[in-house]
Amino acid sequence: xxxxxxxxxxxxxxxxxxxxxxVPSETLAKKYQLGVSPATIRNEMARLEAEGYIFKPHTSAGxxxxxxxxxxxxxxxxxxxxxxxxxxRLIQHLFVEVExxxxxxxxxxxALSARLTQNAxxxxxxxVPHPRLFRLExxxxxxxxxxxxxxxxxxxxxxxxxxxxxxxxxxxxxxxSRKFNDMFSGLTYQQISAKSSRLxxxxxxxxxxxxxxxxxxxKQEYEDPxxxxxxxxLNQPEFTRIEKVxxxxxxxxxxxxxxxxxxxxxxxxxVQVIIGEENKEEPLRDFSVVVSRxxxxxxxxxxxxxxxxxRMRYGHNIAIVRHLAxxxxxxxxxxxxxxxxxxxxx
Numbered sequence: 001x002x003x004x005x006x007x008x009x010x011x012x013x014x015x016x017x018x019x020x021x022x023v024p025s026e027t028l029a030k031k032y033q034l035g036v037s038p039a040t041i042r043n044e045m046a047r048l049e050a051e052g053y054i055f056k057p058h059t060s061a062g063x064x065x066x067x068x069x070x071x072x073x074x075x076x077x078x079x080x081x082x083x084x085x086x087x088x089r090l091i092q093h094l095f096v097e098v099e100x101x102x103x104x105x106x107x108x109x110x111a112l113s114a115r116l117t118q119n120a121x122x123x124x125x126x127x128v129p130h131p132r133l134f135r136l137e138x139x140x141x142x143x144x145x146x147x148x149x150x151x152x153x154x155x156x157x158x159x160x161x162x163x164x165x166x167x168x169x170x171x172x173x174x175x176x177s178r179k180f181n182d183m184f185s186g187l188t189y190q191q192i193s194a195k196s197s198r199l200x201x202x203x204x205x206x207x208x209x210x211x212x213x214x215x216x217x218x219k220q221e222y223e224d225p226x227x228x229x230x231x232x233x234l235n236q237p238e239f240t241r242i243e244k245v246x247x248x249x250x251x252x253x254x255x256x257x258x259x260x261x262x263x264x265x266x267x268x269x270x271v272q273v274i275i276g277e278e279n280k281e282e283p284l285r286d287f288s289v290v291v292s293r294x295x296x297x298x299x300x301x302x303x304x305x306x307x308x309x310x311r312m313r314y315g316h317n318i319a320i321v322r323h324l325a326x327x328x329x330x331x332x333x334x335x336x337x338x339x340x341x342x343x344x345x346x
Contacts, residue, residue, distance in 0.1 A: 020237040022062030067276040114229025119308030126300035138173035189214035238309040294325040
């Protein structure tokens with residue numbers, strides 16, 4: 001693409017994002033100092049249309065960006081996009097005020113994102129991809145009954161009652177705990193199963209129960225995500241038509257957004273943008289998604305996504321998602337670090 005075509009495409013996209021109206025060549029000629037004649041501008045716009053970067057919704061209308069045009073625009077944005085200092089200070093101030101609980105952080109993040117983007121925000125609850133054993137504790141309750149306490153490295157604690165066929169003492173249970181912690185600490189349930197050998201009946205029962213608990217945790221589906229900002233998104237001009245509103249409600253009610261952020265997006269680090277027809281799910285092809293993973297390295301991770309019409313402020317939304325994902329990741333790293341340290345002290 002020639003430099004002048006790049007400039008014209010960027011202007012068309014920025015104008016359309018700001019006004020939600022098709023952009024005619026006359027607007028570019030009158031409003032911008034491009035140093036060329038209106039006829040030249042029309043010719044360049046015709047080339048952009050022929051190459052699929054823009055199109056006319058009606059024969060006599062101005063031009064609007066296509067998914068291909070938006071994709072080119074997003075790819076040319078700087079990777080170092082940052083939020084304005086005023087928005088960064090607002091976010092910092094509000095997170096200082098909120099309680100140090102994951103659910104409170106997620107609720108605040110969703111509300112802030114919806115407010116700043118004027119689009120819907122969807123945040124999945126953090127999930128551990130492959131839980132690993134941190135420590136096993138066995139507590140005698142009665143002659144034949146014990147409590148198995150499973151502490152995972154992701155700061156999750158699981159408990160289950162064990163009923164033995166023979167009397168078992170606390171000293172016996174302590175020996176099993178020490179043996180298993182030495183053998184299996186830091187391993188996944190698959191690694192524990194592969195590493196286990198012939199064991200006495202009581203130890204085999206403990207091991208099978210522990211592996212089953214970890215397997216259930218590993219296969220646990222994502223919980224329903226936290227969604228905020230539907231009202232803000234419905235205020236966008238795109239939703240003046242009832243069919244658009246109906247499509248959005250169908251997406252929310254069918255939990256399609258949960259499927260998208262938990263399985264389809266994203267596979268690598270950093271912010272990703274899925275534009276219109278790039279979405280795998282048909283109902284989402286009228287929307288764009290700006291998404292990033294968040295979480296503590298080696299621990300639980302979730303996803304934060306801004307969902308809105310394809311006519312969105314991509315640069316601003318990318319900066320918001322990146323900043324809020326970093327804030328959540330830092331908070332979760334502190335949370336998991338303190339939890340692990342508290343386990344070590346006990």
